Amino acid sequence: MNFKAPSVCSFVLSIALTLCTFLSLAQINLNGAYVATRISYQNGSELQDDNLLKFTYVKYTFSKGNQIGISGVYYENGSPFSFSINGDLLLVKSSAGAVINTMKILEYTGNKLVVVNGSANGTLDDPFAIKYTLYKEEYIQRKMPLSSNDIFTVKKTDTVFKSGQKVYAQFRGPSFQNYMYEKVRNKTPDVKSGALISTFIVDERGHADSLRIIEGINPKYDAEYLKAFKTAKNMWQPAQINGKAVKVLMNQRLRYFTSEQTLPSYFHGQKANIAFKNQDYETALFYYDQALENRRDEVEHLYRRGICKQMLGNLEGACADWTEIRALGNHEADELLQKYCK
Structure with a gap:
C-alpha cells in the first residue's frame, strides 16, 4: 500500500487559511447592534419547533467602553454588561468583572457575526451547542421591504x-419601559393593578412628543406618567430609513398585577413549564390554561400553550394563541404565524 505525503502547496495553503482566520478574529471590532437571523445547533441541524430558542428574538448591542446589551425585543438594548475578546472567545462579564457567559466566535465579517454558546454541560465544541448567526441590525433593516403597513x-x-423592526426610535438607555416604571412607581405606590397604554411620536431630531394615553389607570397615575414622559423627551435616537431620520409612532404598555393574579399564574406556569420541558404536552396544556385564567397577557404562556396545541394537532388553536401575542404588541410568535398560520 502506498502512502502519499501531502504536498508542500497544500500544507502552505492550510497554514495560510488558518492564519487568515486568526488575523480576521484578531481584528474584531464589535460595535452597534447585531440581530440573530438563525438559531441552530453547532452541527448545522435545526432546532425543534418546541425549542423556544428557535423563534426567540435575540439582539446584542455593542457600545463604547466594551459594553454589551442583550435584549429579547427589538426596541430595547437590554441590561448592560461588559465584555472582552480573548482570541476567538467572547467573554461577557458582570459589573464586578466576573465572567458570566463565554461564547466562541466562529465567524466575523463586519456585517455578520456567528457565535456558539456553551451546551448544557458548558462545552463550546459540543455539536449540539447553540449557534447564533447574527447580522448588523442596520444591514437587516435595509433588506426588509417597506410596505404601506409601516x-x-x-x-x-x-x-x-x-x-417595528424595520423602523423605530431607540431610547438612549437600557429600557424605556423600566425608566417609566421607576419614575412613576415611587409617586403612585397605591397602584396595584391595571394597565396604561400610550402612543407618542419621536421626530427627526429625536424629540418625543404628541403623547396620547389610549388607556389610563387613574387620573393621578396618568398625570405622573405625563410628568415622567416629559423628562425623557430628548432621550431618543431618531428612527432612520436608508440613513435618513424620519418621524415614527411609538407605543408603550405598562401593566400592574395583584398578588392574587400573579401567584396562581406563576405556580401553574412553573408546573406547565416542567411538563413542557418533558414533552408532556397534555399536562402542560392543562396548567397553561390555569395560568392564563389569571394573567391572560402572559406572552410566554401563550407562546408555549400554542406549541402544545400544535403538538396535539390543534393548529387552529395554536394560531389563535400566537395571534393573541401579536395583538398584545409582541412579535415573538411572528415566525410561527408566518410558517403555520397563513
Whole structure:
C-alpha cells in the first residue's frame, strides 16, 4: 500500500487559511447592534419547533467602553454588561468583572457575526451547542421591504411611520419601559393593578412628543406618567430609513398585577413549564390554561400553550394563541404565524 505525503502547496495553503482566520478574529471590532437571523445547533441541524430558542428574538448591542446589551425585543438594548475578546472567545462579564457567559466566535465579517454558546454541560465544541448567526441590525433593516403597513399618517410631504423592526426610535438607555416604571412607581405606590397604554411620536431630531394615553389607570397615575414622559423627551435616537431620520409612532404598555393574579399564574406556569420541558404536552396544556385564567397577557404562556396545541394537532388553536401575542404588541410568535398560520 502506498502512502502519499501531502504536498508542500497544500500544507502552505492550510497554514495560510488558518492564519487568515486568526488575523480576521484578531481584528474584531464589535460595535452597534447585531440581530440573530438563525438559531441552530453547532452541527448545522435545526432546532425543534418546541425549542423556544428557535423563534426567540435575540439582539446584542455593542457600545463604547466594551459594553454589551442583550435584549429579547427589538426596541430595547437590554441590561448592560461588559465584555472582552480573548482570541476567538467572547467573554461577557458582570459589573464586578466576573465572567458570566463565554461564547466562541466562529465567524466575523463586519456585517455578520456567528457565535456558539456553551451546551448544557458548558462545552463550546459540543455539536449540539447553540449557534447564533447574527447580522448588523442596520444591514437587516435595509433588506426588509417597506410596505404601506409601516406608515401611520401621510400629510403632504410629512410622513409618520409606525414602529417595528424595520423602523423605530431607540431610547438612549437600557429600557424605556423600566425608566417609566421607576419614575412613576415611587409617586403612585397605591397602584396595584391595571394597565396604561400610550402612543407618542419621536421626530427627526429625536424629540418625543404628541403623547396620547389610549388607556389610563387613574387620573393621578396618568398625570405622573405625563410628568415622567416629559423628562425623557430628548432621550431618543431618531428612527432612520436608508440613513435618513424620519418621524415614527411609538407605543408603550405598562401593566400592574395583584398578588392574587400573579401567584396562581406563576405556580401553574412553573408546573406547565416542567411538563413542557418533558414533552408532556397534555399536562402542560392543562396548567397553561390555569395560568392564563389569571394573567391572560402572559406572552410566554401563550407562546408555549400554542406549541402544545400544535403538538396535539390543534393548529387552529395554536394560531389563535400566537395571534393573541401579536395583538398584545409582541412579535415573538411572528415566525410561527408566518410558517403555520397563513
